[in-house]
Amino acid sequence: MRTKTRSRCMGVIRLVTAMMFYFIAAVNPLPAAETAARTLQQTLTALNAVFYWDSLFQSGMISVNGHNVVFNTGQHGQRDYALYDNSRLLDLPVPWINKGVLYFPEEFIVSVRSIFENSALNETFNFKIAAIMIDPGHGGKDTGATSNHVIKGKKINVVEKDIALAVSKDLYSKLKTAFPGKKILISRTGDTYPSLSDRIAMANSVPLRDNEAIIYISIHANASFNKRARGFEVWFLDPRHDRMVIDKNTAKEYKEIAPILNDILQEEFNRESGQLAAFIYQEMKESFGSSLPARGMKAEDFFVVRKALMPSVLVELAFVTNPDDAVLLTNAASLKKFSDSIYKGIMDFVTMFEKMSGGVSSQ
Ligand SMILES: [Zn+2]
Structure with missing residues (x-):
């Protein structure tokens, strides 16, 4: 029928x-393997970026040449969505806070950097x-x-x-x-x-x-x-x-x-x-x-x-x-x-x- x-x-x-x-919606846990991480300052230098922080929502924004990535923080090893230029979702391991220091997973930095580089190369x-x-x-x-x-x-x-x-x-x-x-x-x-x-x-x-x-x-x-x-x-x-x-x-x-x-x-x-x-x-x-x-x-x-x-x-x-x-x-x-x-x-x-x-x- x-x-x-x-x-x-x-x-x-x-x-x-x-x-x-x-x-x-899910935050996918990763294997417990150690992830290479960098601190905020190293990350900003690596990306040549400006940083904005929302302490209420524990979320941040990285800005390079007018392009932005908005992200949430979470547990070390979690993944979540970051948002690029208010229009595209990026599935990335989340930055996390440990003893007041914000750490960025290497994969996060590499991905975000390549996105910024792409947008610079290719505005359309x-x-x-x-x-x-x-x-x-x-x-x-x-x-x-x-x-x-x-x-x-x-x-x-x-x-x-x-x-x-x-x-x-x-x-x-x-x-x-x-x-x-x-x-x-x-x-x-x-x-x-x-x-x-x-x-x-x-x-x-x-x-x-x-x-x-x-x-x-x-x-x-x-x-x-x-x-x-x-x-x-x-x-x-x-x-x-x-x-x-x-x-x-x-x-x-x-x-x-x-x-x-x-x-x-x-x-x-x-x-x-x-x-x-x-x-x-x-x-x-x-x-x-x-x-x-x-x-x-x-x-x-x-x-x-x-x-x-x-x-x-x-x-x-x-x-x-x-x-x-x-x-x-x-x-x-x-x-x-x-x-x-x-x-x-x-x-x-x-x-x-x-x-x-x-x-x-x-x-
Ligand atoms: Zn069928």
Whole structure:
């Protein structure tokens, strides 16, 4: 059933989103290993910076040439978000206070310094898609939607998790070949069910610079009680949905700027999700023509996004419950066609995204 499948998918998605928020809020403890640290004075000298301190909130601001990093202090070994130029979150180990002395972890200094250096070199952000994550829906004990058909006297069993994997793996290898300089990830390569935290950990494992983004493509197949329902759909984040991209705990920390920051990020990432969806949709439409109906681009409040800051789409390839779609979904040539058209859509997006943002600053 379509709605049932939808709500199950979305249930998972909402849970993941909730977990992402937890991850944003969480202060991740590091192993107890000693961290190289510097005192405030050494740090300021290292960064050639000006320092402001808010003793009430135990937070500080480092300023270099009009660019700022705002940070909280915490326990030695914790991580938290620092905020760069009121617009970007930096996941860094926190500075800590010991016997009245403020210490900065080496990683904090190195990251902040490289951010300041980048902004000096490149006043216009030269955005790049550094990573692409492919997520074959379901897997292992979770089959996704399934349906049996008799086609030309032959019994076939159409299983969503297998279709999603076949298309995803092909898409993955195409992207790997096309983008040797980008990190291409896939959430599973066999009939396994990576836990939600596994999928999140994988997306979060990609180190991204300030000017880099990761995009996320989830592959699924659809189902409906109405066996005549057929065709493909591309889902993306609803740009009209007024949702908190920045979670409430972060918002508490940056009470005043959080709503502004949220608006900026929400607008940016929803727009990009919509563009990515549109390119994939268009390529699928061109590729399949009349052989597979285009059911439209759909917007919904979902789903797995890296720190909720990742352009993300979900593709419903076709209906396992429709006999014509089932033929496409069990035929190697048309599965290639699916992965090929999604691949082209991603290429279109990456080309546009990197050209648009890189054109000015590369002069
Ligand atoms: Zn699904």
